[in-house]
Every structure is written in C-alpha cells, then in structure tokens.
Amino acid sequence: MSVEHSSVQIRPVREEDRQAVMDLASLLREGVPEWRDPEAVVEAARQWLAGHFAPERDQPGAAFVAEAEGEVAGVVSVSTQRHFTGPMEAYIGELAVAPHAARTGLGRRLLSAAEDWARQQGVSHMTLETAAGNTTARRFYAAAGYREEAIRFTRALDQPA
Numbered sequence: 001m002s003v004e005h006s007s008v009q010i011r012p013v014r015e016e017d018r019q020a021v022m023d024l025a026s027l028l029r030e031g032v033p034e035w036r037d038p039e040a041v042v043e044a045a046r047q048w049l050a051g052h053f054a055p056e057r058d059q060p061g062a063a064f065v066a067e068a069e070g071e072v073a074g075v076v077s078v079s080t081q082r083h084f085t086g087p088m089e090a091y092i093g094e095l096a097v098a099p100h101a102a103r104t105g106l107g108r109r110l111l112s113a114a115e116d117w118a119r120q121q122g123v124s125h126m127t128l129e130t131a132a133g134n135t136t137a138r139r140f141y142a143a144a145g146y147r148e149e150a151i152r153f154t155r156a157l158d159q160p161a
C-alpha cells in the first residue's frame with residue numbers, strides 16, 4: 001500500500017530505512033517520567049521496531065514510514081492484540097516524526113495508514129499508550145479523535161506517601 005500526497009509518500013518500511021527508523025526511535029523518550037530510564041525506553045522501542053525488518057521479521061503487524069523529499073521523516077508501527085474483554089484490536093506500538101517535519105501533517109498521515117491497515121485486519125478499535133507527561137502526543141491523539149481510556153498509577157515504595 002502506498003499513499004502519495006504532494007512530496008510525501010507513506011509506504012511500508014523497507015530494509016534501507018533501518019538506520020533512519022532507529023534514529024527516529026530516540027524521539028520516543030518524550031514525556032518519560034523521571035523514575036524511568038529514558039535510554040531503556042528508547043532501546044525497547046528500537047527492538048520492537050527492529051522486529052519489522054527482514055530477515056528477522058518475527059512480529060505480526062506492519063510498519064510504515066513517511067518519506068519526504070527522499071528522506072525518511074516519520075515512522076509508525078501497528079499490530080493486533082486481544083483486549084482483556086475479548087475482542088481483537090489494533091495497537092500503535094511506536095509513532096515518531098522528525099522535529100524538522102513536525103506539525104506538517106506527517107503524524108496524522110502515518111496514523112491514517114496504520115488505521116487503514118487495522119481496518120484491513122477486521123478489527124473495530126485502535127488503541128495505544130503514551131506517557132502521561134507527553135502533552136504533545138496527548139493533544140495529537142485527541143485531535144485525531146482518540147479518547148483517553150485508562151490511567152496507570154506508580155509509586156516509589158521507598159518514599160513516604
């Protein structure tokens with residue numbers, strides 16, 4: 001599947017995109033709380049994204065990049081999983097757009113590509129998680145029609161309540 005719009009192309013990820021995609025993963029530290037290691041978050045994202053490249057492609061799902069003027073400027077990964085209430089649904093693993101291309105609509109187009117993929121899988125909902133402190137992502141998803149569904153609480157046990 002390929003979607004062309006002006007000079008931007010949204011297309012499935014290819015092996016030659018690997019370095020650019022790994023570089024984009026460093027953006028996924030946005031909003032990580034101080035009690036988590038941002039490098040560990042980025043490394044985990046890199047490993048999940050690496051699962052979308054051949055030959056070690058072992059991940060069910062898809063990944064798309066935004067190619068603008070010959071350069072990869074954004075990436076999204078999507079898969080399916082079962083919600084604990086029973087139905088299968090789609091899940092955005094990672095979404096990142098290079099700062100120089102921010103706010104030009106690439107994030108929205110990548111999200112649309114992931115949603116199209118999800119519809120093709122026959123699922124009725126897309127879901128994702130992002131850091132509570134990632135206000136940009138929260139605004140982005142809210143603007144795209146996403147509603148906040150759950151809140152995760154964390155407390156350090158060696159500190160007073």
Ligand SMILES: CC(C)(COP(=O)(O)OP(=O)(O)OC[C@H]1O[C@@H](n2cnc3c(N)ncnc32)[C@H](O)[C@@H]1OP(=O)(O)O)[C@@H](O)C(=O)NCCC(=O)NCCS
Binds near residue numbers: 097136
């Ligand atoms: C979140 C992210 C993917 C958005 O990508 P983007 O390409 O800049 O977003 P778009 O240009 O498609 O924006 C679509 C809409 O989202 C909202 N939005 C995006 N960035 C915003 C910001 N910084 N502040 C407020 N609203 C914002 C706006 O409504 C925007 O529409 P508008 O520009 O017409 O007002 C990008 O900021 C990013 O890569 N962040 C770092 C990585 C990250 O946090 N990923 C999400 C974690 S899962």
